[in-house]
Amino acid sequence: MASLAPPAADTARRNLRTGAFAFAGALAMLGLGYASVPLYRLFCQVTGFGGTTMNATESDAARAAAAATGQTISIRFDATTAMGMPWSFHPSQVTDTVTIGQRDIATYVARNNSDKPITGTATFNVEPEQAGKYFNKIQCFCFTEQTLAPGQEVTMPVLYFVDPAMLEDPNMKGVEQITLSYTFHRSQEPLAAASKSTD
16 A cells, blocks of 8 residues: 655645745746836837837838828927936927927037036937827937036937828827927936046
C-alpha cells in the first residue's frame, strides 16, 4: 500500500508553489508598471490619442500637400513652463491661419533667466483631442533636450502640417481652430556643468 504524504508536507509544498506564483506575478506587474509609460507614449504617438501629435516624414508632407484642397484652419500656439523651471517661454506668434495639407513653420522663444546652464524637455499636446492624429510634426525642438546657458535666448522652430484627412472625419466637423501647447520641464543638469561644479 502506497504511503500518503503527511498533510503538513503537502500544505508546505502548496504554499511554496502559491508563493512562487505570487512572486512571479508581482515581478510581472512591476515590469508592466515600468513599461506602461513608454508603451502608452508609443500608443499615443501612433494613434494621436489624448491630443498627442503625430511624427511625420518629408514623404508624408508631400502626400498631404498633394491632397490639399486650399481650405484653411486657424492654429493657436501656447507655451508654459513647469514649476521650478527658470525660463521664459512663449510663441513668436499666438495664432496663424494655415492651408490644410501645406507644411508651415511656427517658432517659440525660450530664455534662461537663471545664472547657470539649465536643460529642459518639452512636453506637448493638441486640443481638441481628436485633432491630435491630424497634426503632424516634421521637425520639433520637443524631440531632444534643450540646454541654455545663463541668459541665453533661442528661437526654436516647429515644422508641421495638418493632414487633409481631417476634412473627412465627422469628429472634426465644426473644428475651426487647433491649439498646439508646449510645456518646458526642467531635466537633469548638463554633464559639463555638473563636472565643473565638482572641480
